[in-house]
Amino acid sequence: MSFMQALRTRWHQADSLVCVGLDPEPAKFPAQFAHDPDAVFNFCRAIVDATAPYVCSFKPQIAHFAALGAEDALQRLIAHAHAAHPGIPVILDSKRGDIGSTAQHYASEAFDRYAADAVTVNPYLGRDSVQPFLDRADRGVVILCRTSNPGAGDLQDLAIDGRPLYQHVADKVAHEWNTHGNCALVVGATWPQQLREVRMIVGDVPFLVPGVGAQGGDVEAVVTNAKTADGTGLIVSSSRAILYASNGPDFAQAAAAAAKSLRDGINRHR
């Protein structure tokens, strides 16, 4: 099943638009992992298993693994998610972008090495840099559009032909690059007005929406501004607020409760 089919199926079957972000930070792990040589994998696996009933996807962030030399844990974690929770797509957040000949290797890294169902990509180098990802029609290509961070507007808001750059990205992705129907866009939860503007431009193209939880984005504003007509279209991602809801022995249950609470909060406004 393609990423887009799996996502749509999961939205409906789990009645959830929640994505749990997997951003391991060992200093925040509960004490029980202090002497565990495989702590990154074991912590993340417990989170995946506890939160699976409440999510439409998982989103491991590659830097959190690579900085620890834990690429092997990332590979095993994605394999575990697929085996234990079939039908829940995994989005590798790696924000890759390079010339085409190198981008081919980044696409292979995400889809062949890690077996991710989708990957985040930086569009700054232009279409040929994204093409190796777009060509994998069964996998999702989640392209940065208007990011959630405070400095997002420094470049993304620069006006070109009377429109901010992020609107050009949205337009190009939706109307030129999405020939296989496998594109999605990153639009931060911290920018409700931009969420609405991008939705107006791109129709039903899905949004990956980071920025609720630790970054303070407003769930109601996200849903009302960015949902599609059928009340879906969103992958609302939260990492720290779920992963570190408790640092006690109940960490997995606390994460599950936080994921369920986010799901229910979103669904109240769909």
Ligand SMILES: O=c1ccn([C@@H]2O[C@H](COP(=O)(O)O)[C@@H](O)[C@H]2O)c(=O)[nH]1
């Ligand atoms: O615009 C963006 C794009 C990606 N991210 C990533 O999402 C998570 C957010 O973590 P929280 O703990 O929920 O704040 C993190 O992995 C970022 O790299 C983003 O925040 N904004």
